[in-house]
Amino acid sequence: MVYICKMKKIYFLFLIILLSCNAKAQENNFGLRKDKISELKTFLKEKNYNQNLAIFIDFKIPSNKFRFFIYDLKNDKVLEKGIVSHGSGSEQNSGNLKFSNIENSYQSSLGKYVILNSYYGQFGKSYRLKGLDKTNSNAQKRAIVLHYLACVPDIETEKPVCLSLGCPMLSPKFFAKTSKYIDSSPKPIILYAFY
Numbered sequence: 001m002v003y004i005c006k007m008k009k010i011y012f013l014f015l016i017i018l019l020s021c022n023a024k025a026q027e028n029n030f031g032l033r034k035d036k037i038s039e040l041k042t043f044l045k046e047k048n049y050n051q052n053l054a055i056f057i058d059f060k061i062p063s064n065k066f067r068f069f070i071y072d073l074k075n076d077k078v079l080e081k082g083i084v085s086h087g088s089g090s091e092q093n094s095g096n097l098k099f100s101n102i103e104n105s106y107q108s109s110l111g112k113y114v115i116l117n118s119y120y121g122q123f124g125k126s127y128r129l130k131g132l133d134k135t136n137s138n139a140q141k142r143a144i145v146l147h148y149l150a151c152v153p154d155i156e157t158e159k160p161v162c163l164s165l166g167c168p169m170l171s172p173k174f175f176a177k178t179s180k181y182i183d184s185s186p187k188p189i190i191l192y193a194f195y
Contacts, residue, residue: 032056032069032078033194040112040192041073049114050187055178057084057168057193059097059108064157068170070181079181082174085152087166097195101131101138106165109136109144113191115182123147125175127182129191136193142166146191148175168193 036056044051052074061067068084071077089106090097100107111133118127126147131139144167151162152171162169168191170178182189 031061032058032071036192036194037071037073037076040190043112044073044190048187050185050189053079053181053185053189055115055189055191057191059086059090059099059110059193059195063161064153064159066156068168068174068178070178080174080177082170082178083152083154083156083161085149085161085164085169088163089166091163099135099195101135101142103138103142108164108166108168108193109139109142110193110195111136113139113193115146115189115191118179118183121145121147123149125179132190144168146170146175146178148172 040054044054052072054071054073056069056071058067058069063085064083066081066083068082069078070080072079086097086108087106090099090108092098098107099110101109109131111131113129113131113136116128116130118125120126124147126145129139129144129146131137131144136144146168148170149162149164150172152169153161154171154173
């Protein structure tokens, strides 16, 4: 009887620890890969970019789920999360995504981007993106920008979301929220897209 009570206590303590660790991990980063966060923190050191705020896109997460993260690097927590589309050329029959840095591929590109100035074009307010890696160095030549379109939902859905021509595309409401962070930043923000 004593043995059973001790085992119940141990099991109960183990369950509490497991649940609290799991809740803390979800609270901190919603499954955002820690290696990518660390990699970006190292990249940012002694550079003239925002050291406290970054944006991550995890293209491994399906398009109908939250995979665009505005992240507080200083306190290691997600501030906002939303839906983001990928390029129509990235879609493969296998269900995996394909990425390219080639013009007219309509594929998304991976890598680190610096978010440049905003402008008003065919999609309304948009942000120019400059690719900082070999995998996205043609972003400006390809006119890859951060913009919005009404077909992108605000919440997670069962169906895949509409596709872009290679640009990261947000819902109008989430784009407005994201703009507040970008526009109020004293230094350029890095957007890091990975798979």
